[in-house]
Amino acid sequence: MDTLPEPPPSSSAAPHEPLVQSLPEVSSARKRAEFFIPSKNQNALLAYYCAIFGIIPALGLILGPAAQILGIMGLCKSIVEPSVRGGYHAIFAIALGMIITLFNWVVLLFWLMVYFAMT
Secondary structure, three states: OOOOOOOOOOOOOHHHHHHHHHHHHHHHHHHHHHHHOOOOOHHHHHHHHHHHHOOOOOOHHHHHHHHHHHHHHHHHHHHHOOOOOOHHHHHHHHHHHHHHHHHHHHHHHHHHHHHHHHO
């Protein structure tokens, strides 16, 4: 007759193994998120958000210069501390902040010229 092999001995740590194995995945997920979202460089992140929300007309008059200033501060931090990410967010914010500021001021001046020419 065929005999069945004996099952391996069970240990008390077996139910906890999947939890321990999932911990490295969490840390690697955090590293991946840190690659795309520079949470250690607050200035670059705020500059990026200011530049994005500055696309809304009239808000660009305030958020455009704020994006430029915060972007320069964030870029300086990423240059001084290479381990802190966010340089590309800062560069994007500086460039878009300049465009937004210039566009909003041109539109405002044009609107004022038209308004005073009509009166």
